[in-house]
Amino acid sequence: MLDADLPLLSVRNLQKSFGATRVLRGVNFTVRAGQIHALLGGNGAGKSTMIRIMTGGIRKDDGEIMLGSQRGAEPKIAIVHQELALVQDLSVAENIAMVHATAGLTIVRAGQRAELAYNALALLDPHLARSALHRKAADLSMHEGQIVEIARALSIGADVLLLDEPTANLTAGETERLFAVLRRLVRETGIGIVFVSHRMKEIRQLCDVCTIIRDGLTVVDATPLDSLTDNDIMQQMGQPGAREVAHSRRRFDMAEAGLVLKGAEAVIPIHKGQILGLAGSPAGPSQVIALLNGTGRSSSWSLDAKGWPARPASPRDAVALGIGYVSGDRRHKGVLAQLPIVDNVLASRRVREKRYMVRASERRECLDLVHALKLKAGSIRDLPSTLSGGNQQKLLIARWLGMSLRLVVFEEPTRGVDIGTKRDIYDLIRRMAEEGTIVVWWSTENVELLELCDEILAFDTDGRVKGLLPHDRFNEDALADLTGMAA
Amino acid sequence: EDKKFTVAYIAPSLDIDYWQWVAHGVQQKAKDLGMNYVEYTSENSPAKQMDNARVAVTRGVNAVVIGPVSSTSTPPLLAYLAQQKVPVAFAGIGPQPGQTNYTSSVTANNYETGLAQGKYTCELAKERGGKEVGMLSLPQDRENAQKYLKGAKEAFQANGCELVQMLETKGLTINEAVTQANDLLTAHPNVKAIYGMYDQAGSGAAKALATRGLTGKVGVTVADGSPTTIQLLKDGAIQGIFFQEAVGQGIDATEQVYKALKGEKTTQNMALVMPLVKAADISSDAAKKVIARVFPQ
Amino acid sequence: MTSNDSLPPAPRAPSILSAYRSEMAIAIACIALLVGVGIFVPAALSAGNFANILQASAPLVIMSLGVLVVIITGGIDLSVGSIFSLTGMVTALAMANGFGDVSASLAGLGVGLVFGSINGALITLVGLAPFVVTLITYAVAASLAFIVTNGRSLGVDSPDYWLFNSGQIIPGLPNFVLFCLLFTVALEFVLRKVTAGRWFYSVGSSPMAAYLLGIPVKRTRFAAYVISGTMASFAGLLTVSYILNAEATAGASLMLQAIAAVVIGGASLSGGSGSAVGAVLGALMITIIQNGVNLIGINSFWQGSVTGLAILVAVLIDRFSHR
Amino acid sequence: MTSNDSLPPAPRAPSILSAYRSEMAIAIACIALLVGVGIFVPAALSAGNFANILQASAPLVIMSLGVLVVIITGGIDLSVGSIFSLTGMVTALAMANGFGDVSASLAGLGVGLVFGSINGALITLVGLAPFVVTLITYAVAASLAFIVTNGRSLGVDSPDYWLFNSGQIIPGLPNFVLFCLLFTVALEFVLRKVTAGRWFYSVGSSPMAAYLLGIPVKRTRFAAYVISGTMASFAGLLTVSYILNAEATAGASLMLQAIAAVVIGGASLSGGSGSAVGAVLGALMITIIQNGVNLIGINSFWQGSVTGLAILVAVLIDRFSHR
């Protein structure tokens, strides 16, 4: 079948700088046939940069890239980029078929194209394959887009699959399905897969070996995962190890008046300082989030709280009421891409606190926040595009820290965030709650919800409410059952 | 003379050949008189025109020949040039009525030409058995266009013709004039003569008539004159050209400012008549003399 | 995971009719306009007037098709009007210097090719903004149109050159109509059915994604400007062949009209959308409005307002029919 | 392990000088141009010529500042040239009909306010594309400029009206310079130091993110067009007061110049960047180029080419100094 040890793609002493920032200082990395290889490192370690150098997306400064293949010729490489690479104005079918037609002067056959796309999608999500082929990519939700993108990469028939955080936008069920497909691919065709993720559980579930890069160097090179403990891995990544003492459960004040979420199927009281988790695929939670952040003028949910309208009329209204919002879709709903960090961080404060002028003190304020979050940046005048994904995410959270908020909505705030940072973010969320802010938090990572929330509202894949789990009934299997994401 | 004089020509725009021909006249005459020559363009903007005058003065020119953007745009310009003691002569378009602080104004007599051209256009229509006439006009924001129109309208009325449609151009291109002539003939099939107020209008009308097989069946008169329209006149596609002496205006205006610099006597108002030349006379010596003062040969 | 044998077949693509919905709306608006003018001036609906409209629109149609390609890629081309003018001057000048019809025309087309390539190179290789680059070439080409003949307009003496525009390769169908049809059909085909055509949309819609997908983004954008320049040149040739005369300012008013045509035709200036049929209908609508204004004899001062308001109505209808 | 030794270095607070680096480059280019011309024509460096340049640039400077705001929001305003012209006509017409200097000027400013509001409303409330909307108002305002006086240009008879442009509220400093300084400083201050000023950038950079942050996206964009229109009107007034004459075509060439000035000044047409100081320097550079071309006595036909190439050099320098 295959020569399991054949190196398909390797880099030696790879170096890359952006301006004065030395990102890669001599990385070594080898992908072998028949292997699922975890590529690990904290946010900004240079994983995406390395992957993009390997596929020719950006130029290396120095080092070697070596290609080999079990078929003799150059290996075919397929890549799933960290940021979605879908052509917004084209249909799903076309987006998938696009990578198959490399010569410009070929004629497009619609039937062939649809078939190709259908087959590719059906492998991962038959339902999506039936419903979405002719939808524009712009109309897809983020996780639908992610599935399309993975399907596209799989459909190429590549020798090497580079998956840069493919699961960041997927629900647990979807991730399960993806893993099954990947394992089968490796087993049956002997390709090599590189998998980047910040979720330890997934890594252990899927991967055989791991490489860790840190400070621009390879610190662990293709070592079997079985031989490393979680703590070893985190230490090598330069992340604080898992905390021995779990945070003691803080009690929120049941007497303190909060607000009531009213939906067609449920009425949910929330108390001051409570963390309410939303679990399940996006259909359901997105309705609640839209209500709270002021974009859901026709949401089926409404609010009942003293002094509040049934629905914030706009995001501005929501901010004025004291509702903060952090999205994991940082590119579209988060960063102000061409504004420096300082404006990004302070934009919400200026609106919320009706600051008419940009104050000189804001620089200090921003520096403090950036520092408190250990945000990795050169200067507060830098543009967000020069930050790694995780650091961009911190930027969005920094916006709402230390403000008097009544409620914060988190929409997958740890999407693409490394383990250390994730812990920081959990701490930040806890602290916000402790200060009396209500936290509503949607995550597709059930483990995360179970660790942090006081109550979890579960939705099924069609967006219906399946029940409210109180803290004393927290249990991974129960939640998986409720959300219809049982493995 | 130890020092050579410099004359500046300030054109209103480069849209039409006409101003380039005036420029040619100024340049020619300047050379004959031993003067240096520079030119500026105002792009139809009075502010740019003023800036040009100031730059000219900065550069040390001794005299200005100008085709102003409009007559009304001239008072501050004249005040400035008078203050700088720079003699100024107008060519093509004159100063605002009431102004006196300029050396000379050499223009065509547009109103008289309008009268004459209207009369001749009407004659052409009647010869062809009708009384409806159409007009392809310069933009009516121009003084000269308004005067042409006034004269033409009076002539039409006096001679029993009816102006059924007037279309103004924006681009002053033949292509645009062809389209307009086509539209005019479609809307008013009984039009028997077309009054073209600028050179391209005549060419455009002739072209539209040719494609409809109406050459000669609908009369065309045109003001200005150019090699193109002269050829059309010879071919019988146009029946008469009212020549505007672009080169001549440049020559005369330059001569006037030169005289002013020399302290000689000048003529303040020179309104040149626009002579009509018909197909039969185009090769005559008289016509050749006229044409020599119209465009550079 | 088991095999997918039991799954129903892939759904069918949307029908052609629904794909051309917004083009149909423009076509209907054009007809409504014509009929509206016809109420005042019956001659508007005569065969002769249709011929007028087609002849008047031909250069704009062809120029708009080129501009469309650029706009689909998310760019803009302000230089087309100047290229149009310069092409005419160069062609007429070449003829005046003894070149034959064909070689002079090729020289003229060269103008579009060269300026299109300059635009493309500055935009893709140097990375300057399309608006800036084509603003510069607009100024340079316009100025060259004066320089080449020292500002003089030139007649074309070649007796057969009119055949290029008005001759009939296919009997009964004047060439200018044939060219418009050919270009429209060819471009529509390329844009819909050829991979490279889809690249124009990809690049305009999501340049970063297109790049990551391995689409030759630079080459695609470069090609768009070359196409646009060359089409503008072709439009210039067509006009010279019609008028048998070249003027330095001939194309000055065409640039904004071409962009307006493309936009009326449903393309978005942010790129990624638009169709050849739409752009052609947009060009026709602009011509029909001008024709109507002339026929009714509306004072030309009002033309800008009327054209502007008609465009407004067109885009408003488009806007609300899409809601 | 302690987490503190892995703390990243604290980000630096930037210096003002580095914030104005690209503006400095343009300023140096302007000086280089002036000196270059001065080598051929020493008078270029005379006080009189500096006065010429300032006077010639004043309307463009003010118009560019308005256009800058729109461009920062990611929009475009093609109507400013027409608004400039129409303002002049309305003001002169009002004076001719017995209005006083002040009330006539206010009527003129009203043009910009009204057209700016129309632009803003169609763009934000109806959701049409800025290019299309302002193309329409460009056409309509240009046409109205002819209509209001039936195409006639109008002189201003009021003997004191020149004071508005050339009088000296501050002795020794002509008003037009004062206005330019005031507007520049005020806008730079608003854009950098006022929250609403930062909103222009936010909206231009990422409209969706700005919306979700509670920034009043529509109001901000609306305001940008009103500012742009009103500044264009103010520029028109300044010119009328200078020339004491109003012309329907007065502003025709200004629109592209203003956009070019903003772009030379470092703003990106995709929004989110640009500074008032940059735009002003861009406007000055364009004026200096034109002034130099005239002083050296370059043939008018060549002016477009020279200006175009000078802009090209400016943007190329900017491009490569940023690499």
Ligand SMILES: Nc1ncnc2c1ncn2[C@@H]1O[C@H](COP(=O)(O)OP(=O)(O)OP(=O)(O)O)[C@@H](O)[C@H]1O
């Ligand atoms: N275009 C760029 N300009 C400047 N710096 C950049 C650029 N792209 C990446 N960087 C920097 O390079 C470093 C590595 O980024 P990269 O995206 O490769 O990290 P990563 O390991 O993929 O992180 P994450 O887990 O957050 O995705 C980061 O510090 C980032 O700020």
Ligand SMILES: Nc1ncnc2c1ncn2[C@@H]1O[C@H](COP(=O)(O)OP(=O)(O)OP(=O)(O)O)[C@@H](O)[C@H]1O
């Ligand atoms: N539900 C929504 N989801 C995403 N984007 C939206 C939504 N509603 C509006 N927008 C976008 O955000 C922009 C701003 O909308 P909004 O109505 O809040 O403006 P505003 O500035 O608050 O208006 P005003 O100042 O008049 O209150 C709109 O132009 C639209 O593009």
Ligand SMILES: [Mg+2]
């Ligand atoms: Mg990454």
Ligand SMILES: [Mg+2]
């Ligand atoms: Mg609102």
